[in-house]
Every structure is written in C-alpha cells, then in structure tokens.
Amino acid sequence: xxxxxxxxxxxxxxxxxxxxxxxxxxxxxATLYWYQQILGQGPxxxxxxxxxxxxxxxxxxxxxxxxxxxxxVDSTLKIxxxxxxxxxxxxxxxxxxxxxxxSTDTQYFGPGTRLTVL
Amino acid sequence: SQQGEEDPQALSIxxxxxxxxxxxxxxxxxxxxxxxxxxxxxxxxxxLIRSNEREKHSGRLRVTLDTSKxxxxxxxxxxxxxxxxxxxxxxxWMDSSYKLIxxxxxxxxxxx
Numbered sequence: 001x002x003x004x005x006x007x008x009x010x011x012x013x014x015x016x017x018x019x020x021x022x023x024x025x026x027x028x029x030a031t032l033y034w035y036q037q038i039l040g041q042g043p044x045x046x047x048x049x050x051x052x053x054x055x056x057x058x059x060x061x062x063x064x065x066x067x068x069x070x071x072x073v074d075s076t077l078k079i080x081x082x083x084x085x086x087x088x089x090x091x092x093x094x095x096x097x098x099x100x101x102x103s104t105d106t107q108y109f110g111p112g113t114r115l116t117v118l
Numbered sequence: 119s120q121q122g123e124e125d126p127q128a129l130s131i132x133x134x135x136x137x138x139x140x141x142x143x144x145x146x147x148x149x150x151x152x153x154x155x156x157x158x159x160x161x162x163x164x165x166l167i168r169s170n171e172r173e174k175h176s177g178r179l180r181v182t183l184d185t186s187k188x189x190x191x192x193x194x195x196x197x198x199x200x201x202x203x204x205x206x207x208x209x210x211w212m213d214s215s216y217k218l219i220x221x222x223x224x225x226x227x228x229x230x
Contacts, residue, residue, distance in 0.1 A: 004160070040222070041222055041223075042122075042206050042208075042220030042221050042222050042223050043161070043206075043220045044220070045217065045218070045219075048215060048217075050215070055214070055215045056213075056214065056215055056217070091160055091161070093160075093161075105148075105149055105151065105166055105210055105216070106151070106163050106166065107163070107218060108163070109153075109160035109161040109162070110160050111159055111160045112159075112160050
C-alpha cells in the first residue's frame with residue numbers, strides 16, 4: 001500500500017513570496033489533515049478535510065494560508081505572503097472515514113515539506 | 119497550547135537499556151497515541167491506548183495510561199540504535215470531529 005505522498009520535500013523562499021505544497025493521501029482515505037511542525041515542537045493541526053469539505057480550520061491563519069481539496073483526493077496548501085515565522089515542516093496526514101461518519105483514530109503521515117523562509 | 123507534554127525533553131541511553139518517556143495532558147480524552155519521528159521523516163504511529171484501558175503492549179513497547187492522573191508512559195525495552203528518534207504523545211478527543219493534539223516530544227538517543 002502506497003503511503004501519503006508530499007511534494008516538494010524542501011523549499012526555500014524569501015519572505016513575502018508565495019509557496020504551495022501538495023499532498024496525495026493513501027487511496028481510500030477520506031479524511032486529510034495538514035499540520036505545521038516548528039522545530040523542536042510537536043505538529044499543530046492547521047486544517048482537516050473530510051472528502052472535499054472542511055471540518056476544522058480553526059487554527060489556520062486565513063489571512064495568509066489557504067488550502068483546498070477540490071476532488072476529495074489530492075490537496076494543496078498555500079502560503080501567501082510568507083513570513084519568517086512560517087519556517088517549519090508541513091505535514092500531511094490521512095485517515096479512514098468510518099461509515100458512522102467519524103474518522104478512525106490512526107493517522108498516516110507523509111514525509112513532510114521543510115519550508116525555510118529567508 | 120498543546121495538550122500533551124512529554125518528560126524528559128531529551129534522553130540518552132546505552133543500547134540494550136530500557137527507555138521510559140512520560141506524557142501528561144490536561145483534559146478528558148478518548149484515547150492516547152504514541153508516534154515516532156526519525157530525523158527528516160514523517161511521523162509513524164506506534165501504539166494507541168483507549169481511555170478505558172490501563173496498559174497495552176506491542177512488541178518491545180509498553181504503554182500505560184492513568185486517566186485519574188492524566189498521564190501516560192511509553193517504555194521501550196532492550197533499546198536499539200535504530201530506536202533513536204523523537205517520540206510524541208498525542209491525545210485524541212471528539213469535538214465536532216475527531217482531533218489529535220500532539221505534545222512537544224522526547225528526543226531519544228540510543229548509543230551503540
């Protein structure tokens with residue numbers, strides 16, 4: 001079974017530039033998550049999708065961050081414009097959506113995209 | 119703020135020794151999970167313990183959960199150099215949807 005795919009693996013940009021990250025979840029996983037992991041900290045949830053709908057984006061800085069999952073499969077996370085404090089690893093994860101409508105407990109993570117903002 | 123806090127922040131042991139990491143959290147949970155993160159890689163799920171369970175084993179891993187103290191521990195027995203990684207506890211709970219809140223992690227170094 002293929003895992004969660006992310007690209008690019010590394011990105012270096014200057015502040016005020018824009019950047020986009022791509023994620024392809026495990027086939028059949030309806031729930032998709034984007035996390036931000038700052039160096040030395042645990043991952044922090046940015047946004048959660050079920051199929052192509054947003055379930056939780058309460059921690060997404062909506063003035064500069066946006067995410068979409070148009071066809072309920074792949075997802076893109078964008079930052080525009082980037083700030084120095086956005087330097088972090090951006091992790092995508094997916095999980096199975098139960099027939100009850102809730103996601104299973106275990107999340108499967110991709111390798112992440114390491115963003116450096118200069 | 120993050121739900122779980124791990125202790126210690128860093129741990130260095132000799133190969134073959136046991137490693138114990140602790141996690142404390144603040145609110146009620148449905149379950150608690152432990153994840154491992156190797157340098158430069160994503161997180162890998164290790165084990166999940168539900169709120170009505172007290173202890174769980176998986177290979178060389180042993181997890182305990184004390185909901186009265188809002189704490190959990192992860193024991194890795196007979197450690198190997200390959201166990202060198204960061205270990206995170208994550209508390210799972212239901213709000214409008216199922217959420218995982220990660221702690222700050224314990225960095226484990228296993229010396230050959």
